[in-house]
Amino acid sequence: MSRHAPEPEAIAAILGGTHGDPFAVLGPHGVEGGVAIRAFVPDAEAVTVIARDTNEPLAELERIHDAGFFAGAVEGRSLPLDYRLHARRHHDGWVFEDPYRFAPLIGEIDNYLIGEGSHQRLWERLGAHCVEHQGVWGVHFAVWAPNARRVSVVGDFNQWDGRRHPMRLHPGGAAVWEMFLPSLAEGTVYKYEILGADGTLLPLKADPFGFGGEMRPKNASVVRRIDNFAWSDADWRATRRARQTIDAPVSIYEVHLGSWRRGGDNRFLSYDELADQLIPYVAEMGFTHIELLPVTEYPFDGSWGYQPIGLFAATARFGEPAGFARFVDRCHGAGIGVLLDWVAGHFPTDEHGLGRFDGTALYEHEDPRQGFHQDWNTLIYNYGRRQVANYLHANALFWLDAYHLDGLRVDAVASMLYLDYSRKAGEWIPNRLGGRENLEAIDFLKRTNELAYGADDGIMMVAEESTAWPGVSRPTSAGGLGFGYKWNMGWMHDTLVYMSKDPAHRRWHHHQMTFGLLYAFDENFVLPLSHDEVVHGKGTILSRMPGDDWQQFANLRAYYAFMWGHPGKKLLFMGQEFAQRAEWNADRSLDWHLLDAGQHKGVQTLIRDMNRLYRDEPALHQRDCEAAGFEWLEANDAEASVLAWLRKGREGTAPVMVACNFTPIPREGYRIGLPSSGRWREILNSDAEIYGGSGLGNLGMIEAEAVASHGRPFSARITIPPLSSVWFRLEAPG
DSSP: OOTTSOOHHHHHHHHHTOOSOGGGTSEEEEETTEEEEEEEOTTOSEEEEEETTTOOEEEEEEEEETTTEEEEEEETOOSSOOEEEEEEETTEEEEEOOGGGSOOOSOHHHHHHHHHTOOTTGGGTSEEEEEEETTEEEEEEEEEOTTEEEEEEEEGGGTTOTTTOBOEEOTTSSOEEEEEEETOOTTOEEEEEEEETTSOBOOOBOOTTOSOBOOTTOOOEEOOOOSOOOOOOHHHHHHHHHHHSTTSOOEEEEEOTTTSSBOGGGOBOOHHHHHHHHHHHHHHHTOSEEEEOOOEEOSOGGGTTSSOSEEEEEOGGGOOHHHHHHHHHHHHHTTOEEEEEEOOSOBOOOTTSSTTTTSSOSSBOSSHHHHEETTTTEEOBOTTSHHHHHHHHHHHHHHHHHSOOOEEEETTHHHHHBTTTTOOTTSSOOOTTSSSBOHHHHHHHHHHHHHHHHHOTTSEEEEOOOSOOTTTTSOGGGTSOOOSEEEOHHHHHHHHHHHTSOGGGGGGGGGGTTGGGGTTTTSOEEEEEOGGGGSTTOOOTTTTSOSSHHHHHHHHHHHHHHHHHSSSEEEEETTGGGTOOSOOOTTSOOOGGGGGSHHHHHHHHHHHHHHHHHHHOGGGTTTTTOGGGEEEEEEEETTTTEEEEEEOOSTTSOOEEEEEEOSSSOEEEEEEEESSOEEEEEEEETTOGGGTSOOOSOTTEEEEBSOOBTTBSEEEEEEEOTTEEEEEEEEEEO
């Protein structure tokens, strides 16, 4: 045996794939009189060391073991030695770079920050990156697996053999395994093969930081570049802060990219096809933002993206990452912001995912009372582990930075805040203070928002939070969670329950429509009619409306106009803008053919016109989140099911009056008290013929007269058509 061969035990460990420090055995090592080189090349019968620049043979390695272990020395040379290996088998030969001659790429500062759990650009160090290293192009892989005995990169390039490319455990305590594999490039398919601390070989794992994934049902990671996108949205990013603050008109179109529209044979549209079709539609409809159901890579279509595996990968269902970047860029070019539903509350148990990643409960809790969601059969992140929190913090920053997204809507916040969420007594563990609040998750959410707004205060962070937790959209410095906005789930529930009642019974439920104003300004609210309201047997917004077909459409239009006139930003799930009749089915396109019918076209036109008015009338958006922007005119006429209020902007802007009639009885000559005399122009009537209504109205104008009513010195007689909402703007003060 060559004097440059390692101990037999080390050779056996390399051949068996159990050696925890392969760089101590393989690659170049300085020895007396030269450089020893060792290589494991299972397919080779002979291996020669050759100079990289001249291909000159430098040494013939001895075959130490028939399984393909070679060792030898280049005499008279010293480290670093620039070489390649020439392997031969029968009449075949191939030249390749020795991956074990390359130095680490993760520096001391990165190592320290990773270990500390404070690396804010973690995606730039972990994962798979196409780089040039020591004059050679290849892919650098790095993964956190503190309890692993051995980690290897596997793929087609090495026959999925974990013995061939075991990684280096980076020194310094960060527990990061890394390796540079020369000659690999974008498009390489790979996973990690991990040997647990107990010697158990785990199922192959996708890369937690992978920028791409295979199209399901395959589930490997794919090397993708994210550093070469061509952006043209500098002007948008410079001005977006003003478009997303609480005094801006924010009207959000919630979209599931897989079912907004399908191509021939029910295929998914690509990111570029969606850009061609979706963006012009949203712009024409007047929405200011698109909110995407999760596009982070996920294995099961039926989860709609809410059970993601690849948190750093734009799903391959619609194309490559560059395609998603082009989609966002084109949205910005059309003046449309892009929000992403972000899932940090749970993750699926698929064996190629994060669950027991290195053989231990690494990302999740060991105890299922803390680490398992019974409702969704998913795992819960251990927010108290600093590296796990860092992983999620970095992911939030990644989407905002790498893909120029304008904000994140954080899913299922309530499930994160409470340890007893959807659990019975004995199924959860109290916090260190004996309470039910998840203190680690609270700290995690606060820090996420601090980091996101600290990186760019022009973005918006939105919480889907369904409880009365105080201060969700208040700054962390004031004791809040630090979100910019919160979904108003209570408003959504109460008003939909009311609207589902027969108008004859609404008088008994009148204050379900007014109750939301008791807390409307406690948070910065978004009023959502989301995807959750059109699935699981709930039907659609239209199908919840009572009455015959005409009444259902009238109710729907009245409700939408009530919503757009109500304080709060707006969110509407796709298809509801044209009164989709069938419950949402994520496996097929929306029913666009319905627009051939006048009633559906009318609802779509109403939404378009309300978005325009919401944007153009300062009173309807400037004080969405301020009590000073709202004044009840009539809140208590339950008998007539009539509501009326004023929306007010800043000084110098014209107020807008909204009046709603939720019965099929026309309210003609209905007197409404007003703060001043003058003419008020009818700017929207949900009963207009163009929207599919009867055309009853106020001939475009009402006049306030000096007749006291509703505690005000002036009033006007107005017509509120059946099942309708009417808006008036003060045109000429008296």
